[in-house]
Amino acid sequence: MPSVYLLRLGEAPQRRTQALLQAGGLALAGSHHVLADALDEIGALAPDIVACDLRLVDSHAMRVAHELGRLAVRPQLLLLAPTADDLQLFAALSAGANAYHVDDGGGTGLVEALWRLHGRRAMLSPQLARQALAAFGIARSPIVTASQAAAPRDVSPAGRQIDQASRHLLTLLAQGLLLAEIAALWALDGAEIERRIWRLVRLLHVRSRELLIA
Numbered sequence: 001m002p003s004v005y006l007l008r009l010g011e012a013p014q015r016r017t018q019a020l021l022q023a024g025g026l027a028l029a030g031s032h033h034v035l036a037d038a039l040d041e042i043g044a045l046a047p048d049i050v051a052c053d054l055r056l057v058d059s060h061a062m063r064v065a066h067e068l069g070r071l072a073v074r075p076q077l078l079l080l081a082p083t084a085d086d087l088q089l090f091a092a093l094s095a096g097a098n099a100y101h102v103d104d105g106g107g108t109g110l111v112e113a114l115w116r117l118h119g120r121r122a123m124l125s126p127q128l129a130r131q132a133l134a135a136f137g138i139a140r141s142p143i144v145t146a147s148q149a150a151a152p153r154d155v156s157p158a159g160r161q162i163d164q165a166s167r168h169l170l171t172l173l174a175q176g177l178l179l180a181e182i183a184a185l186w187a188l189d190g191a192e193i194e195r196r197i198w199r200l201v202r203l204l205h206v207r208s209r210e211l212l213i214a
Contacts, residue, residue, distance in 0.1 A: 001025060001026065001027045002026055002027065002048040002049060002114065002115070002118040003026075003027040003028075003029040003045070003047040003048050003049070004021055004026050004027065004028060004029060004047055004048065004049045004050070004051055004114060005028075005029045005030050005031065005038070005041075005042050005045060005047040005049070005050045005051070005075070006018065006028070006030070006031035006032075006050075006051050006052075007031075007032060007033070007035060007038060007050060007051070007052040007053065007056060007064065008031065008033060008051075008052075008053050008080070009033055009053045009055060009056055009057060010033065011033070013053070014031050014033065016106075016107055017031075017051070017107060017110065018031065020107045020110055020111055021111070021114075023111070024111030024114070024115070025111075026111065026114055026115075029045045029047035030042070030045055030047070033056065033057055034056065034057050034058050035056055035058055035059040035063065035064055035067065036058055036059075039067055042068070042071065042075065043071050043072070043073075046071075046073045046075070047075050048075055048076065048118060049075055049076045049077070049078055049114060049117055049118065050064070050068060050075045050076070050077050050078070051078045051080060051101075051110075051114065052064050052077060052078070052079060052080060052097075053079075053080050053103075054079055054080065054081045054082070054086060054088055054089065054092065055088075060088060060092075061077075061079050061088065061089075061092035061095075061097060062088065062091055062092045062095045064077065064092075064097075065077055065092055065095040065096030065097045066095060066096065068096065069096050076098045076099075076117055076118075077096065077097040077098050077099075078097070078098065078099050078100065078101060078113060078114060078117050079092055079093070079097045079099070079100040079101070080100075080101055080103040080110075081100050081101070081102055081103065082102070082103065083102060084100070084102055084125035084127060084128060085125070085127055089128065090128055090131045090132075090135075093128070093201055093204060094135065094204045094205070094207070095205075096205055097201075098117060098122060098198065098201055098202075099113070099116070099117045099121075099122035099123070099198065099201065100122075101113035116194060117198075119191070119195075120195055120198045121191060121194030121195050121197070121198050122194060122197045122198040122201055123179065123194060123197060124170075124173050124197050124200070124201075125173075126173060126174050126175070126176045128173075129170045129171075129173035129174040130174045132170055132200065132204060133167075133170050133171075133174060135204060135207060136158075136159050136160075136161065136162050136167075136170075136203075136207065137159055137160075138158050138159045138162065138167055140167075140170075140171040140174060140175075141164070141167050141168045141171040143171065143172075143175060145168065146167075146168035146169075146171040146172050147172070147185050148185075149185070149186060149187050151164075151165060151168040151185075151186060152165050152168070152169070152186045152188060152196075153165065154168065160207075161203050161206055161207050162200075162203055165196075166196070166199075166200055166203070169182070169193070169196055169197070169200065170200065172185070173197075179193050179194065
């Protein structure tokens with residue numbers, strides 16, 4: 001059973017999310033609304049996932065990602081954002097977050113998002129895919145090329161950190177194709193597409209670290 005630590009802004013979202021975790025077969029490792037008071041507890045409890053609001057009382061998700069990276073056992077980080085177009089979302093994903101979930105205030109889809117992340121699966125909106133292409137410094141593939149069944153097997157380099165298959169995937173996501181549509185074009189199941197997106201987000205972390213070192 002995956003364990004989840006909650007960093008949520010306010011008691012009402014905390015209580016609502018705790019109830020969702022219990023109903024969804026997930027273990028609550030702990031919860032807090034202040035990062036400074038939560039870090040030692042997260043380090044001691046070593047949860048599988050930290051689910052965090054994009055903004056907290058004393059911090060923001062980029063700092064949360066940075067601080068979690070210092071822990072001996074780093075949990076995966078799920079960002080809870082009001083919209084996929086929030087300006088801080090891509091920056092936090094680049095800084096070390098693993099996935100995001102658009103929180104509608106009622107908890108719809110949150111349990112599924114946590115289980116998805118536990119399975120090392122993620123999603124990207126068209127806007128985030130376009131930002132990822134720009135961050136890697138690559139243009140979109142020709143849509144005809146990206147749509148071919150052979151596209152997911154193209155491991156030739158497309159840039160310093162990324163291969164052509166990943167470039168093709170970002171191209172299709174940036175075009176607004178749904179995961180099911182990409183899976184059909186590539187003759188893969190949806191979970192495999194989500195696993196590839198999760199790995200793409202990890203590549204953003206590598207790029208971000210390289211920029212800090214440079």
